[in-house]
Amino acid sequence: MRVIVADDSAVIRAGVVRILASAGMDIVAEARTADELLTAVADHRPELCVVDIRMPPRDTAGLHAAVQIRDRYRGSVRVLVLSQYLEPDYALQLLGSGVGGMGYLLKDRVAEGGDLVEAAQRVGAGGTAIDPAVVEELVRARRRHDRLVRLTSRERRVLALVAEGRSNRAIADRLDVAVKTIEGVIAVVFAKLDLEPGPDANRRVLAVLVHLNHAQPATERPSAWG
Template sequence: MTTCETAPALRVIVGEDDVLLREGITRILTEAGLEVVAQSGDADDLLLRALAHRPDIVIVDVQMPPRGEDDGLLAAVELRRRHPGTAVLILSQFCEPAYGMAVIGEHPAGVGYLLKERVGDVAAFVDAVTRVAAGGSALDPEIIGRMLGQRAPGDPLLALTSRERAVLAALAEGLSNRGIAQALLLSQASVEKHVTAIFRKLRITPADTAHRRVQAALTYLRHAGRPS
């Protein structure tokens, strides 16, 4: 007789100095079947807890005590420096792509950046958390929209067609090919062709498919925010 073993729940640490928001996020994740192993309202304490618990993902606000500045962001950067395999989802009130780039560093897999208002869309928020924890990416649609209008001469994204840029923007948001097809009203086969063309034009060499998608998203993030 064999028994079916369920996969262990994703282990999460929540860093947010607003008590109500922190408790709300914790409740949302717990009800979705994730395990919140620790919470903190202080960036220094958050880093210590993350290093001790080694969670799958840390959700962290940019501005936190003790200074009330970018302490949460700095804690996330330090955590990624020490343990690059720990996923990080940044929450912020501000649409600032540089925050995401600071955490990405040399390890682009498992990084997300969402505006705090997205927490209200529970299903999408939980999906973003699980996607980032699995090594994917999640970029806020508002950030992507800002980036779309900023193209610099010599930017590799200029080689893409408008449709390919739209597909890449959706890919950078963390959508699967199926999700991109639904969002852009395309067939899944068309999306696959566009993604292949994007990899070719951005000169992303053949490798693990998930890794190539992260590299494409990273290229988008690095170049789309440059002033024209």
Template sequence: MLADDAGLVREGIARLLTADGVHVVAQFPDATGLLAAVGVERPDVAILDVRMPPTRTTEGLAAAVELKRAYPDLGVLVLSQYVETRHAVDLLAQGRTGVGYLLKERVARSTDLVDALHRIAAGGTVVDAEVVEAVFATPRRADPLDRLTAKEREVLALVAQGYSNDRIAERLMVTARTVETHTSRIFSKLGLETDPATHRRVLAVLAHLRASAGPTAESVPTRTTAGHGPA
């Protein structure tokens, strides 16, 4: 299901997804209609913009948080042109898994979006690199990541973007074993013990985002950056 108040954008996204084999169950110009329909149609993933009627502030993000609270297994993707760090934290903290936050102007290809949807539907977390950068730049109240080295913070930023250990190893030009060592140290320093009932990669990202949700965090429009799609 797809909710975006810009009709042309909404229809364009729907057509691109359909062309790539994604079944778009329904489209809505606001979050209210989508919220009412999810319980009936039970889609795999709901895509929402951030700013929609009536106030055009954060209705989409509020709806996303509500959806994850009511339907934990539902994948929720926020697709916006704004970075909302505090609201991103709310969404991820409520959803744990099966959530994403991507920026419209940085999704270079429809296949990137489809790949993100599949990962979110499977319970993964996909966060745009620019959202991660904005979070790192946000003044912090108490940062549990101060214990991490610069390299560990770099690895964590890539984990937040949804990269696997093998992909992280390729980007950093190190071995997969080295990445495993870094992630193991990150989990240990953040106090994330091995537990089959939790997803430590997601919890590590949440730990960073929660610490980053300081009182001065704001919504800012994104910069157009050609050729940079979702991780």
């Protein structure tokens, strides 16, 4: 996978490059500023950009560059934000289009290089990777939406795990049920949230956005499966 790493910290940038390169990824360019990032993307057309939110020339330049990449390349270039700060509004700006190939991780919570590699691979393949801390903050900050009231406790629990970026297999293993069971639950969630299939819509991401915008706090979610 062809990757660009953008961060104004040379130390962090070098660390990310080393971790991803050791996993076999091809680092085609590095960027220190948002302008350098946009130029590098135009020149190299990578499959994935790993981007810090706060880069020169202004505080949120990395975020704005990430949104531009998302909109300009329409999913052919995926974006994984790696931020020092928990900024849920920024996460929603990035994920708000409902397309896949987007992620938001917190630097301090990436405990192992393997965690970063796994997230990069997931986002690079068109999936999502959202730090659970970001999910929880968004959940606390938003009211429940009436569409979520339609979901059973089991369906809400599965949707919360989807929002963490887990695959159907990972959710099935976590809840000790069959993958087919999870696939069925997610299909019901899509139907209850009025998410119809379409050529330009990633229903999994759109369902996550409903959850992030309107779900009840995680402490109120039933922990039992069933």
